[in-house]
Amino acid sequence: MDTTADPLHPPAVNKHRRRATRAPLTTTAQAWLFLAPALLLLLGFTFWPVLWGSYLAFTEYKVITPPEWVGLKNFEELFEDEVFITSLKNSLLYLLIVPFIQLGALLLAVLVNNSLPGIKFFRAAFYVPVVTSVSVVGIMWGWMYNEQGLINAALQWLRVINEPIGWLTDDRIALFAVMFVTMWRGLGWYMVLYLAGLQAIPKDIEEAAVLDGANRWQRFWRITVPMLAPTILLCSVLSTLAAMKVLEEVLILTRGGPMSSTFTGLYYAYDMGIRSFNFPRALAASLVVSVFCIFVAWLNFKFIQPRHR
Amino acid sequence: MPFKLRSSQRNARRLTTLLHYAALVAIALFCAFPMLWTLATAIGTEGNVFAFPPTLIPEKPSLENFAEVFRVIEIGKYYWNSIWITFWTVLWTVVVCSLAAYPLARLKFKGRQLVFSVILVTLMLPTEVNFLVNFITMTKLGLVNTHLGVILPTIAGAIGIFMMKSAFEEVPQDLIDAARVDGASELRVFWQIMLPLALPQIATLVIFTTVTSWNNFLWPGVVLTKSELMPLAVGILELSGTFGSATRVIAAGAVMTIAPALIVFFFTQRFFMRGFDGAVK
Numbered sequence: 001m002d003t004t005a006d007p008l009h010p011p012a013v014n015k016h017r018r019r020a021t022r023a024p025l026t027t028t029a030q031a032w033l034f035l036a037p038a039l040l041l042l043l044g045f046t047f048w049p050v051l052w053g054s055y056l057a058f059t060e061y062k063v064i065t066p067p068e069w070v071g072l073k074n075f076e077e078l079f080e081d082e083v084f085i086t087s088l089k090n091s092l093l094y095l096l097i098v099p100f101i102q103l104g105a106l107l108l109a110v111l112v113n114n115s116l117p118g119i120k121f122f123r124a125a126f127y128v129p130v131v132t133s134v135s136v137v138g139i140m141w142g143w144m145y146n147e148q149g150l151i152n153a154a155l156q157w158l159r160v161i162n163e164p165i166g167w168l169t170d171d172r173i174a175l176f177a178v179m180f181v182t183m184w185r186g187l188g189w190y191m192v193l194y195l196a197g198l199q200a201i202p203k204d205i206e207e208a209a210v211l212d213g214a215n216r217w218q219r220f221w222r223i224t225v226p227m228l229a230p231t232i233l234l235c236s237v238l239s240t241l242a243a244m245k246v247l248e249e250v251l252i253l254t255r256g257g258p259m260s261s262t263f264t265g266l267y268y269a270y271d272m273g274i275r276s277f278n279f280p281r282a283l284a285a286s287l288v289v290s291v292f293c294i295f296v297a298w299l300n301f302k303f304i305q306p307r308h309r
Numbered sequence: 310m311p312f313k314l315r316s317s318q319r320n321a322r323r324l325t326t327l328l329h330y331a332a333l334v335a336i337a338l339f340c341a342f343p344m345l346w347t348l349a350t351a352i353g354t355e356g357n358v359f360a361f362p363p364t365l366i367p368e369k370p371s372l373e374n375f376a377e378v379f380r381v382i383e384i385g386k387y388y389w390n391s392i393w394i395t396f397w398t399v400l401w402t403v404v405v406c407s408l409a410a411y412p413l414a415r416l417k418f419k420g421r422q423l424v425f426s427v428i429l430v431t432l433m434l435p436t437e438v439n440f441l442v443n444f445i446t447m448t449k450l451g452l453v454n455t456h457l458g459v460i461l462p463t464i465a466g467a468i469g470i471f472m473m474k475s476a477f478e479e480v481p482q483d484l485i486d487a488a489r490v491d492g493a494s495e496l497r498v499f500w501q502i503m504l505p506l507a508l509p510q511i512a513t514l515v516i517f518t519t520v521t522s523w524n525n526f527l528w529p530g531v532v533l534t535k536s537e538l539m540p541l542a543v544g545i546l547e548l549s550g551t552f553g554s555a556t557r558v559i560a561a562g563a564v565m566t567i568a569p570a571l572i573v574f575f576f577t578q579r580f581f582m583r584g585f586d587g588a589v590k
Contacts, residue, residue, distance in 0.1 A: 035412055046431050046439060133541075137343075139563050
């Protein structure tokens with residue numbers, strides 16, 4: 001059929017109509033369409049859990065029935081639970097080891113911030129624990145810490161100890177053994193952050209200080225550390241938050257044991273929620289951990305930033 | 310060297326370099342030793358695995374322990390699950406994050422500042438505690454014991470969005486204007502101009518997401534309870550749980566679990582080392 005010959009439906013009008021129905025969306029509408037998938041996912045799996053979880057912490061909730069407001073009851077039970085008190089103590093002890101990771105990572109970064117032959121190989125070796133699955137890390141360190149494991153074998157061979165030490169089975173030691181694995185896993189990751197910070201420091205400042213006769217120690221404290229202040233703040237915030245949220249190492253190395261000696265705040269939440277299905281109390285615990293996290297982050301900003309400005 | 314050193318100075322310098330290397334080797338051993346020892350255990354067949362000093366070069370190396378892993382657990386299934394989960398996670402992360410980054414980088418629209426701050430806030434929320442409610446959500450959506458349930462919460466991340474946003478910001482405005490004058494839709498600008506020019510950053514995002522997703526342990530372990538659905542990083546624990554004393558077989562399984570991520574890492578290390586430059590400034 002030849003539509004162009006049809007006087008009642010001239011093609012120009014037709015074309016115009018089709019254009020009109022397919023009018024381009026406004027920029028704003030298009031922008032929101034582009035953003036929609038990400039925003040929906042963030043709302044559903046990031047914001048909603050924080051808000052809904054905080055609400056559920058104040059309720060009686062068994063998933064199959066609607067939640068019922070009970071005020072502070074879950075928190076009262078929480079703080080009466082000795083396991084939770086142990087968990088909090090352990091999480092705070094974890095915070096005490098953070099400065100050591102920081103110092104170690106910074107020294108390591110200074111050590112690899114040069115162009116010695118083969119330095120790239122060493123940087124990679126230090127980063128290997130970071131890209132290793134935590135489940136395998138758990139298996140390997142489980143062996144290292146075994147009663148007949150390599151650490152005990154080495155210490156006995158060196159005659160440092162006579163009897164093997166129960167690194168993960170002695171309730172006085174287990175937490176520190178788990179902490180050591182956390183440090184081992186984190187070292188390379190903070191090293192890379194510090195390395196990036198070190199390499200951003202302009203070379204001429206250092207050279208000027210050398211000409212002025214500043215020794216290595218003076219240059220480190222007067223130039224490197226102040227210039228690194230933003231990196232130090234970043235690493236400090238990240239590592240203290242990570243210390244408050246330790247969970248996976250505990251889960252695979254000790255499952256909180258022996259007794260409850262290696263429970264951490266977040267492992268308690270995991271244990272209560274995923275293993276005992278007591279979601280309100282688990283969420284109350286995770287809310288306490290979150291509040292601690294926010295407080296700790298605030299402390300970091302308050303104490304680290306102004307000093308080096 | 311601008312001036313000549315006396316021989317004592319030269320010796321001092323040599324000593325410093327030597328000490329430097331000694332420290333580097335010691336720390337490298339400290340970091341990589343568990344992996345080396347696991348590898349040696351996996352390919353070894355004889356002797357006490359915990360003997361000290363440890364044998365890092367086994368006398369009779371063999372792949373027998375790896376074959377044994379295939380006999381005692383369904384490691385092929387775990388591998389496939391890991392590949393499947395990682396593939397879709399990476400694909401959807403790139404799609405979702407770059408889609409969201411485009412308007413944030415290049416379109417002027419109402420609410421842009423607001424959206425940007427909302428995404429920024431997610432970096433500060435203590436999101437590690439979200440897995441509890443996400444588990445309830447997955448139960449209600451009927452996504453427990455599905456791979457979709459593993460993938461969904463991980464694909465929209467602020468880091469990925471920021472990474473793509475800064476990539477898109479570097480694209481010259483002239484290119485976009487020219488395409489728009491030619492009548493290209495925003496989707497077409499995004500697809501035919503933005504994405505091809507952002508390939509280096511997409512590669513970085515792909516590498517990071519691949520390694521993270523491959524190693525992900527906690528969330529898949531929460532959502533998946535059926536062993537036939539588990540990825541390698543979770544399934545490997547079945548091996549150590551059931552065959553706790555068969556150290557060499559477990560070591561072989563451990564090597565098979567971490568090898569893919571380590572290989573990706575070794576070939577793409579510069580992305581891992583350099584990827585943080587932006588984060589620090």
